[in-house]
Amino acid sequence: MRLLSTVGWSEEIVSYVIDTLEPDEIILFYGFVSEKDRNRIRKALDLIRARYPSNLKEVQVNPMALGENFEKMARWVNDESVANITGGTKIMSFALALNAAMRGIPIVYVVTDGDEKKIFRVPITFSEGSKNFFRIDKKDSIAMRTLKILVNDFKGKARFVKIKERLGNISSSSISDAKRRLLxxxxxxxxxxxxxxxxxxxxxxxxxxxRGDVK
Structure with missing residues (x-):
């Protein structure tokens, strides 16, 4: 299992998730808003690295840039990942949660009550039952093609009938189902x-x- 985790000031939060889930790989996303941030987060990273020296990768992001966070994090998401969104800025947490929800992987958050910590699963998913609305790696799904046509060909706004025309020889029921999934x-x-x-x-x-791989 690959743990994807945003990192803030607290090493304990990340370590608690690592100790509980025992991942095979650890990917840490971090970034600095200020010099105070830099010192605190560097210290947290040093402590995590000392405790878990094997199979650990650190990825620096701009903590205030949503698009950059989303793109960098997406490179590390696979079907065996779990996303811990507890640390870091809200933008970092949102970007990781969005990536995880689109891929259909678990999202967790640590809640602290005094000295007690608990891991909760965040109920965010773009799935229906066990099936994703669409998978990022299925570039030619009808839902993904519909989205590309809407954004790339019509600049994000179009009559539904025009999108159906661009999709070509596809049944109306399949196109309507793709639209429902996207909605x-x-x-x-x-x-x-x-x-x-x-x-x-x-x-x-x-x-x-x-994402470069879905254009």
């Missing part, structure tokens, strides 16, 4: 202009398509 994943929203349905891309769609 439930909150990657698009739908508005009506009279009898016409207008599809609009949400911010998550742009983040997903910013």
């Amino acid at each position: 439930m994943a909150n990657l698009i929203r739908e508005e009506k202009n009279g009898k016409e349905k207008i599809i609009i891309a949400n911010s998550g769609a742009y983040l997903l398509l910013s």
